[in-house]
Amino acid sequence: MTLPNFLHVGENGNPSQPLIVDINAGGLDPPSPKKSPHKQDPQRAARRAFDLIKHRLAEQWLQELDDKICAGKIAAKTKATGGVKIVWSKNLQVTAGRARWRKDLDKNKISRGEETEERHVASIELAEKVIDDADRLRNVVAHEFCHLATYMVSGVKNNPHGKEFKYWGSQCSKAFRDQNIIVTTKHSYEISYKYIWECVECGYEYKRQSKSVDINRHSCGICKARLVQTKPVPRAASGKVSEYQLFVKENFRRLKAEHSNLTHGEVMEKMGKLYRERKKEAAVTQRSNIDALTHQLDVVVLDD
Known part of the structure; x- marks a missing residue:
């Protein structure tokens, strides 16, 4: 008969008083405390999962827009300055996104009378408190992309939502209709306040x-x-x-x-x-x- 390993067997084969077993000394694992199942809010879990991928998703989507709508012209014009920067902001309170663009020239070359190329500096600022899922992200980035195309490709700087913007918006909406991309002149997203x-x-x-x-x-x-x-x-x-x-x-x-x-x-x-x-x-x-x-x-x- 096999006796339990926590009993001490006497010389006559009968078990004596049980020994105290140190469960941390090896051989036995300490009993794990019972954990009550934690019910996680599905919306909060989805938001956390989105936060992990949103920056990469925005960059990939911007590249896809540029390749298909502008034949890569935005990337080419901003290559010297590191491309279009995606910036997530906690300070945007009244809009979902904002496009920034400026054109720089090498002042040193200009002072020496040398020819210099235009350097395009561009960024897209996205509101963390408004953009909380992939669909909103794609639509907001598409909207801001149309602003950059209006500035950098069409050369229009004083009419941000004019006919040029609407042209680029219609191109995006047609090309990505299967992804529910609809570019309008205004963001219509409501900010979710805590x-x-x-x-x-x-x-x-x-x-x-x-x-x-x-x-x-x-x-x-x-x-x-x-x-x-x-x-x-x-x-x-x-x-x-x-x-x-x-x-x-x-x-x-x-x-x-x-x-x-x-x-x-x-x-x-x-x-x-x-x-x-x-x-x-x-x-x-x-x-x-x-x-x-x-x-x-x-x-x-x-x-x-």
Whole structure:
């Protein structure tokens, strides 16, 4: 009979008291603690995966645009300065992208009376907070590429969205229609803000990328009323349930059933939007009731 290896066998073949086994001394692996499964937000995971490849994707897409639309002229003109630079910016707040271009000349050669070639310096600046997937990236880069083509190939510098830009835009849209590339004169992407505060009176929203609004110190700049945070909804202190939490409790199951194809995060975004709409409707109704009551108080009836 084979005995377990953690028992000490006496001379008579009977097991004596068990020995203390050091599981770290070798031979046995320490038991790994049970880890609770971590549910990762699919949207956040997709964003992280996109962040890993976005720079390389932008460079490859720009090269493909140049090769097919301009026969490589953009790359040729910027070769001496290292090509078109792709720059990701956290500071772009109102647009998805920006094209920059300038033309340099060798001043030393000019001072010596020698001939000099034009040096094209170009870059495309992309907004990190707006471009969060590959489709947006391709459309924004295509838009900015058309600006560079307008400057560097068409030679037009004072009409950024004129007929030359529209020509290059139509060429991109036709050539890459299968990739849903549509170049228009404006970017129509909405910036996704991490934090949103709303005025309890006028309903104006204050959107920020950082938690920079203190509801104890700040008030609405329009009507001076109190602000409440609506995204993400803060946890209620000392066990109190907030008005928004009650709203979620009453409406989540219905909203989830109506949008069963959406993720939890997407359902909560719709929940926040619905809550803000209801708040605005309630504020309008309250004002109407107050106006009606004020009117009634102003009317005085005198009986004979």
